[in-house]
Amino acid sequence: MTQQTRPQFRLDHVMIRVRDLDRALGFYRDILGMKVVRQVEYEGGRFTNSFLAFDGQQDQTALELTWNWDRDMPYESGDAWGHLALVVPNLVGAMDYLAACDVRIKTPPRQMAHGSRMIGFVLDADDHLVELVEPLTGA
Amino acid sequence: MTQQTRPQFRLDHVMIRVRDLDRALGFYRDILGMKVVRQVEYEGGRFTNSFLAFDGQQDQTALELTWNWDRDMPYESGDAWGHLALVVPNLVGAMDYLAACDVRIKTPPRQMAHGSRMIGFVLDADDHLVELVEPLTGA
Known part of the structure; x- marks a missing residue:
């Protein structure tokens, strides 16, 4: 450990990758009812990050969907998450x-x-x- | 979609698997300062679920650490998460x-x-x- 004072950490968001942002929003936004609280397109990196939260949780932990525009292959889920x-x-x-x-x-x-x-x-x-x-x- | 009324969903927790709960708590609890808000040992299934949250976020989205007692191999992270x-x-x-x-x-x-x-x-x-x-x- 350390003698340093512990900073004030908070859980901000959790990021998962999706292959098609519209399709993913069809589930998280349209079916579950989450709101897109912030969405940024990174032209240079060719990806979009979309941050979603439920009403009443908008200043709390968000779900970040990362969509890499050129990704064709499914992502590997592994078993860690x-x-x-x-x-x-x-x-x-x-x-x-x-x-x-x-x-x-x-x-x-x-x-x-x-x-x-x-x-x-x-x-x-x-x-x-x-x-x-x-x-x-x-x- | 459907004519049914949308239930009120909230983001409750996110679960990741860890190979050694004490070692994982050394990071999330002792270094980051999260509190263990609930922990359940499942003797039958030989696993423990530990739910953690930061002060001020204890009624919000938690982090669930799942420790399978008999797991020896590292988990595969994949790239989905x-x-x-x-x-x-x-x-x-x-x-x-x-x-x-x-x-x-x-x-x-x-x-x-x-x-x-x-x-x-x-x-x-x-x-x-x-x-x-x-x-x-x-x-």
């Missing part, structure tokens, strides 16, 4: 809504394999895993 | 602090290759990329 998780008041209702929007359901609502919470998983347009869960009750 | 990003009041000071804590510097503070913002990158204990950036000024 797990998922984004969304909290919803009603899990079954939310999964119904997503299914009605033709979002691909990876795991319908079920009890966690080794726990008691109900969770579900869907895939975004780039096969990024998105968990759905209800708020924790109690402590 | 980019990075976590931390906002700090002073980028150079924060990078100095992290260097003094023996955190591995990936990119010292520099101007974005195709933009004007100053950014830096460090690596966490599992080689996950962590960006440091100052708050946006102006609009």
